[in-house]
Amino acid sequence: IDLQGKISQMGLPNFMPFLFYKPAFSVENPCLGDTTYFHFDQYFTSDSLTWDFGDGSPPLTTKSNAHPSHLYSSTGIYSVKLLIHHCDIADTAEKDVQINDKPSIFLGNDTTICNSCTMVLDGGEGMDEWFWQDGSEQRFYEVQQSGNYSVLVTKDECANSDTISIFGGIVKVVVPNAFTPNRDGVNDEFGALSNEPLLDFHLLVFNRRGTLLFESRQIESGWDGHYQGSDAPLGVYSWQITYSYYYESVVKSEIQRGTVLLLR
Structure with a gap:
């Protein structure tokens, strides 16, 4: 175009791609009693974001939080709005979010x-x-x-x-009458075995004078025949076991007593 020496002040405007972008956000975990998460994927840098969660709580205005969270106090459908500010231009994304009750599940009493x-x-x-x-x-x-x-x-x-x-239904706790703590990997510990899980367990081992030599509250942990770092002498030792378990939805407690022969 021949402007015949004249200067033109006209031209194409700056291209603003965000004007052609329809903003939207997604929602995760819309459940009562749990935190609900919102996700806005920005395709451009905004000056600020304002979230209105639709439940009467104060709007959240932020410069960078495109993934806020919110805790709703009741079920229902909430109209959530996101206001995006950029270069003196505002755009809005809206979504109706339904907050649901968590499903009720009960397998029954133990x-x-x-x-x-x-x-x-x-x-x-x-x-x-x-x-x-x-x-x-x-x-x-x-x-x-x-x-x-x-x-x-x-x-x-x-x-x-x-x-x-x-x-x-039937709990059996068995205890050996002898053990050989000679470190050969066979019958090295004295303890108990149960055919069913126990609620609690307590094993005590005494010598002839009534001195407590060993104590355990785990059925998997037995006595290795040591006392205060030394081998206990050969002989007969007394033991007591107390334990409890469920039987027909009732907690039952048992006590067993006996003796065990330590051999090497």
């Missing part, structure tokens, strides 16, 4: 199971997903032996879990 019996645990009706402790993903779970069983359930993007302890 209980006992008899030998050769089967118990069925119910992970709850109407869940979206079930995840049992062994990876099973069915609503119902069959139990045939004692142990701890747990399930994680999800519904409407929210999760909850529960655990139940199942004990055997």
Whole structure:
């Protein structure tokens, strides 16, 4: 174009790509009692961000927090708004966020199971997903032996879990009448064995004069035949064991006493 010596003050405006960008944010964990997280992926640098979480709480204005969190006090649908400021221009992103109750799950009180019996645990009706402790993903779970069983359930993007302890119906605690702590790897320790999990356990070992030589509160930890760093002499020693366990949903306590022969 021939301007015939004249100067033009006109030109193309600066290109602002954010004007063609539709802002949006995502929501994670919209569950009552848990923290809800918001994620805004910025494609440009903003001057400030203002979050209105829609529940009457004061708006959150920040220069850089594009991933805030918020704790809602009740269920419902909340209109969440994000105001983005950049170069004297404001843009808005809005989303209705539904805050849901966490699913209710209860496997039952801790209980006992008899030998050769089967118990069925119910992970709850109407869940979206079930995840049992062994990876099973069915609503119902069959139990045939004692142990701890747990399930994680999800519904409407929210999760909850529960655990139940199942004990055997008949508890047997056996104790040997002799042991040989000669470090050959065979029968080196004196202790007890149980066919079922115990709630608590306490072992005491005494010499003939009634001196306490050994004490343990773990059934896996037995006496190695030492006392104050030295080998205990050959002979007969007295012991006492107290323990408790579940039987038909009731805690039962037992005491056993006896003697053990230490050989080398």
